[in-house]
Amino acid sequence: MSSANTSRPAFWRxxxxxxxxxxxxxxFGALFGVVATEAGxxxxxxxxxxxxxxxxxxxxxxxxxxxxxxxxxxxLLSAVAVNLRMAMYSASLAPYLGAAPLxxxxxxxxxxxxxxxxxxxxxxxxxxxxxLAERLSYxxxxxxxxxxxxxxxxxxxxxxxxxxPSDWDITFAVPVAFLAMVAPALRTPAHxxxxxxxxxxxxxxxGLPYNLGLMPAGIGAMIVGAEVERRMGARFTPPxxxxx
Amino acid sequence: xxxxSDTSIWLIIVALGVATYTIRFSxxxxxxxxxxxxxxxxxxxxxxxxxxxxxxxxxxxxxxSAEGSLSLPHIAAALVAVGVGYWRKSAVLAAxxxxxxxxxxxxxx
Numbered sequence: 001m002s003s004a005n006t007s008r009p010a011f012w013r014x015x016x017x018x019x020x021x022x023x024x025x026x027x028f029g030a031l032f033g034v035v036a037t038e039a040g041x042x043x044x045x046x047x048x049x050x051x052x053x054x055x056x057x058x059x060x061x062x063x064x065x066x067x068x069x070x071x072x073x074x075x076l077l078s079a080v081a082v083n084l085r086m087a088m089y090s091a092s093l094a095p096y097l098g099a100a101p102l103x104x105x106x107x108x109x110x111x112x113x114x115x116x117x118x119x120x121x122x123x124x125x126x127x128x129x130x131x132l133a134e135r136l137s138y139x140x141x142x143x144x145x146x147x148x149x150x151x152x153x154x155x156x157x158x159x160x161x162x163x164x165p166s167d168w169d170i171t172f173a174v175p176v177a178f179l180a181m182v183a184p185a186l187r188t189p190a191h192x193x194x195x196x197x198x199x200x201x202x203x204x205x206x207g208l209p210y211n212l213g214l215m216p217a218g219i220g221a222m223i224v225g226a227e228v229e230r231r232m233g234a235r236f237t238p239p240x241x242x243x244x
Numbered sequence: 245x246x247x248x249s250d251t252s253i254w255l256i257i258v259a260l261g262v263a264t265y266t267i268r269f270s271x272x273x274x275x276x277x278x279x280x281x282x283x284x285x286x287x288x289x290x291x292x293x294x295x296x297x298x299x300x301x302x303x304x305x306x307x308x309s310a311e312g313s314l315s316l317p318h319i320a321a322a323l324v325a326v327g328v329g330y331w332r333k334s335a336v337l338a339a340x341x342x343x344x345x346x347x348x349x350x351x352x353x
Binding site (some may be wrong): 023024027028031041042045048052053055057058061062064065066068071075078079082083084085086087090091102105106108109110112128169172173174176178180181186191192194195197199201202203206211213217219220221222223224225226228230233237 | 245246247252254255256257258260265268272280283284285286288290292294298302304309321335338
């Protein structure tokens, strides 16, 4: 705790910078709580998902596939595949936080979600003079408006879900939530091509039983996105942040 | 939940949690500073936009509640969510408008 004094401002800076994302994490936590409860999970299971997994997209993916009565292996593989992007987050934080003690890195990993990652890595890139202690405090600061809010709003959503009459079918909200998450991420022609390929391949493979078509469609669409990016020339900033 | 025992639901939760944590811990915890090859990064970058649309396409085009036929409210909700999300760059606004579109079309049809 010797670094607490110097790193305290960094913590609050992180909390402030991540603050606006409260309005992303909150509604989606509530949405997961409502939908999962409506789908028939009990309160402990709903909270279990949000505390153990903390990854809304993969939680909703697992839920959708369980509703579709997909085999457990497909549920898991698909939900894990949705989270593979986090390997990239992990790799890109390593140059900034890799020297921290193991238990701190283990804690960072637990809370390394889309919003905490995005806010932190942009700041680390922008302010290379930050010390390791400041970076850690900053990262934990970004968690403050995200992780507790995610868990609390899941709980509120689960209570709401119990109050909603069970003959209301709100499973239509799951595709809407996903598409709402994906659409703002369609930043480049490569992203648009990947998403379009994803839909087309899902229709092509739609006849396969047990949602077996999802993996070939997903992998095919990843290849399309990567190939379009490659042909258009590498215009992205490497996520390691090394080259500016 | 129909078709799933409590035990199998918990197994899914724990297995998904462990796998997700392992992915998050991977480079930060074990592999350290080593760079991922470019081709792999290029593919990983597209995982969400490549997998999520394929995941929801059947639920939009052939929802269980419509017994496998096209459902206008589902399609309207999807198109509005994509359109608003792309145009306004806001997931929350897109979700709200998508749900609104579903309810509006459902009331009319």
